[in-house]
Amino acid sequence: MAYLTLQGINKIYPNGFHAVHDFNLEIEQGEFIIFVGPSGCGKSTTLRMIAGLENISKGEFYIDGVRANEKGPREREVAMVFQSYALYPHMSVYDNMAFGLTLQGVDDDIIEQRVMDTARILGLTDYLDRKPRALSGGQRQRVAVGRAIIRKVGIFLMDEPLSNLDAKQRVTMRSEITDIHRKVGATTIYVTHDQTEAMTMADRIVVMKDGYIQQVGTPYELYFKPVNMFVAGFIGEPPMNFITADVQNGAIKVGSTTLALSNVLAADKLATYEGKKIIFGFRPEVIELGAKADSYVLKADVELTELLGDNTNVYVDIEGVKSILKVDPHDTPEMDTNIEFSIPYKSVYLFDGDTEMVIDTNK
Ligand code: ATP
Secondary structure (H helix, E strand, O other): OOOEEEEEEEEEOOOOOEEEEEEEEEEOOOOEEEEEOOOOOOHHHHHHHHHOOOOOOEEEEEEOOEEOOOOOOOOOOEEEEOOOOOOOOOOOHHHHHHHHHHHOOOOHHHHHHHHHHHHHHHOOHHHOOOOHHHOOHHHHHHHHHHHHHOOOOOEEEEEOOOOOOOHHHHHHHHHHHHHHHHHHOOEEEEEEOOHHHHHHHOOEEEEEEOOEEEEEEOHHHHHHOOOEHHHHHHOOOOOOEEEEEEOEOOEEEEOOEEEEHHHOOOHHHHHHOOOOEEEEEEOHHHOEEOOOOOEEEEEEEEEEEEEOOOOEEEEEEEOOEEEEEEEOHHHOOOOOOEEEEEEEHHHOEEEEOOOOEEEOOOO
């Protein structure tokens, strides 16, 4: 196991493109960290700098407190699993897993022991003689993971390892990887663009956008205490709803409905937003149908309903603003009807219209 320190890390590619800006992060020994963000935000670049596959343009990188900027990939003792499993097609599962150790000159009996142990952890014992082409996508992915963990290194790096799997396999592998992490205990950094993977697997999540860290926190912190509109909208499915409006007389108007912000914001703070743009946010699942106490009550036209089994997503038009509401399937409203729904004051988020940073409300 190992702990990692990234201080002011930047990546500027030879063509001048600045892909990662001032990345600062302490990763604890044994932690499971996930880098998440939209395509092109710099997740893979950062992971590759940690692996030693890309040089660090500026900043300091330490493994166990020792500067590692100039160390090559082998010296860093990291194991990496890529999106394409990169298995050797002509080798059996056993040989695929053993190959790295054979190259290192490890004794055959130790190799056998480690392959058998790893195969047991990954449920691959019955497949050791097979070639990769005779395995399912999930099994191939497990061999790729096996090839990495068999090396018993302290740092485990994974770049979108589940993206070639179908939806069901992804769900299974999610819990398998979490389980393997618990058993193996290596410090793990995992890259994905899928917020569900991040939420379900990580100890801490690093949300990135345009090469900048937006927020670092536990899944709970990111979900309930997003620092800005980007994180609030990225984490959560369906995403948070946003209504942008100007503050007038301490309130915003959504169509014909007036929402007094004094219900959620202290008077002195509210005064500083008078005449300015503000963004009102609420998650689809916090609403209640009908008019409730201690809530904002809004009117909406039901445009589409999607029954998902455990809940229904209701696509609505709130007097000109499109939103999604999550309701109990037994309460699914009829399409093309007009409904009233409530957003509890305690579930409202406000963001500064200029900076898009969260505003501290009375929660
Ligand atoms: P994805 O999810 O699509 O893999 P990512 O967040 O992992 O995205 P990176 O692959 O780290 O993103 O790329 C970050 C940015 O750097 C992108 O805009 C990409 O086009 C750019 N980039 C990547 N490699 C190079 C390179 N060798 N030269 C110049 N720019 C590059």
